[in-house]
Amino acid sequence: MYIKPSLLIGGTEREAREHGDDIVVNPATGVQLAALPIADAGDISDAIAAASTAFPGWSETAPVQRARVLADAAALLRARADDLARMLTLENGKLLAEAKGEIGAAADVFDWFSGEARRGYGRVIPSAADTRMLAIREPVGVVATLSPWNFPVITAAKKIAPALAAGCTVVMKPAEETPGAALAMARCLLDAGLPAGALNVVFGRPADISSQLMAAPEIAKVSFTGSTPVGRHLARLAADGLKRLTMELGGHAPVIVMDDIDMDRALDLAVAGKFRNAGQVCTSATRFFVHGKVYDKFVAGFADRARSIRVGDGLDPQTQMGPLANRRRPPALERLVEDAVACGAEVVAGGARIEGQGFFFQPTVLAGVPANAAAMQEEPFGPLALMVPFRELDEALDAANSVPYGLAAYALTESSRNARRIARGLKSGVVGINTFAASSAETPFGGIRDSGYGLEGGIEGMEAYLVTKFVHEH
Structure with missing residues (x-):
């Protein structure tokens, strides 16, 4: 009631x-x-x-x-x-x-x-x-x-x-x-x-x-x-x-995925971090910069997991991702997907609204998303994961910091040396290493820049x- x-x-x-x-x-x-x-x-x-x-x-x-x-x-x-x-x-x-x-x-x-x-x-x-x-x-x-x-x-x-x-x-x-x-x-x-x-x-x-x-x-x-x-x-x-x-x-959180990851653990963390609350989270992982050595395997595994997510009413215990919160969100995401594809991105999972009652959208993964795509500049605020390969860590850090937002940023790596370098290099108020938990009652939370x-x-x-x-x- x-x-x-x-x-x-x-x-x-x-x-x-x-x-x-x-x-x-x-x-x-x-x-x-x-x-x-x-x-x-x-x-x-x-x-x-x-x-x-x-x-x-x-x-x-x-x-x-x-x-x-x-x-x-x-x-x-x-x-x-x-x-x-x-x-x-x-x-x-x-x-x-x-x-x-x-x-x-x-x-x-x-x-x-x-x-x-x-x-x-x-x-x-x-x-x-x-x-x-x-x-x-x-x-x-x-x-x-x-x-x-x-x-x-x-x-x-x-x-x-x-x-x-x-x-x-x-x-x-x-x-x-x-x-x-x-x-x-x-x-x-x-x-x-x-x-x-x-x-x-x-x-x-x-x-x-x-x-x-x-x-x-x-x-x-x-x-x-x-x-x-x-x-x-x-x-x-x-x-x-x-x-x-x-x-x-607003935020537009980057995730730097290194080539030393435990693949299954990294994918489980990343998919859960992306699609929580249907991606409608200011700290939601959005732009995934993935080392070229593991890029194809990571994207394929991420897309497989995204396609298996059961979308439905949040009151149904079988549902794994609920609807978008209002009728404005599905067309906004459709526009971002269409623009990204026009810029050269590939839809490897989802990509469209789910027709019927309610405001549902498929868990979506786009690969090879160029920097000029609107989704790389605007906060999607929905179940949209953007995949981009990189070769050197400096290249990934530059790309991660290329937007004016600085709320949350993440990295997946098994190397403590990489973790320290990434934590120093990311321009963000919150940095998560091998976790997508951005805040708790006892920790400070806030952003920088825009x-x-x-x-x-x-x-x-x-x-x-x-x-x-x-x-x-x-």
Whole structure:
């Protein structure tokens, strides 16, 4: 059963005066799940006001008490994981097992920042005998968070958890396509004892909401996960108010495959890393640069595995890859495949949408993809693997770094010497060697160049939500 979404403002769920159709849709069937509540300017103003009103009390709440709320929310997420995961799969299309994994990862984030809430350390600075110099940490203020549809729970958790741990209050705008899962997480926080107004949730027209949030003087900091063009637009909007920003933007992750690999192990890792969530992952492995000595065997093995993937409804336990999340994605991937073939690439697996209900696309492998193909420059955000041979490692590193993105990058090699050289040479915020796990609750995550700036997760995750105040007593 899908629960009808609503706005959440000042601790109370609110009906919107307007609703949008064909937005909250089950991507496996194309059927609408619910009409989306559209927040108007008054709703957004009320959400900002509620967060502002709640800020003094929450920021002065003892860190141990804030920690307890976050830990209790984590426990509720785990207790409700089955229902939340089903809702997430209905909205997003990902496998039910992947959805449960995302709920568990979000709970881990709340647990981690429950601990960090107690560690907003300042310091005493040595000074003359008759003075005292202190550096103390304080919450930045009211925070706006904007998160995407591909991981609507974990990306929101990575923003909300450190903000609340630091003592900030939040106006949260989840993706319009996946309102239910985000609301369910917010309800866990309220049920765990978060004060009314400390977390508010609004949906609607993204441009209208972001413009109003950016213009509001009460908003001190914004955290955004999404596309690079939208990130640039938000940065321009934030400039007038000098608002702090954390930007986790697009990626186009390269994978360097050396000739010393254990072939079966490398293929198992690479295929799983590529087709997780149907490739709709900012850190998804996309551009595979494969040493010429193993290129033919790697491409053939990768294509065989891709062709064997069972595509279907994420609620079906037999499904190995779900649908794309919305109706915009299949034609976008078709365009990239057609362009790559016109540029000289060869389709060795998949290459087309799957006709019928829902937004399905075949797991696709393209070989010999030239650098001028659009897919080599644009983030595909789908089940599209691009194969390119190389001869020397320097050649592969140059090709891997040739796009302006720098979120995640990977390498498959059995040589520790190659691993160190590749880790140094890749221009990316995250580097995985023989793994495609790009982040966890306790590790920093963020990009460079066109993939944004600022970090989420780890001890670094709370830095963006704290300001340092110098106090000199004489």
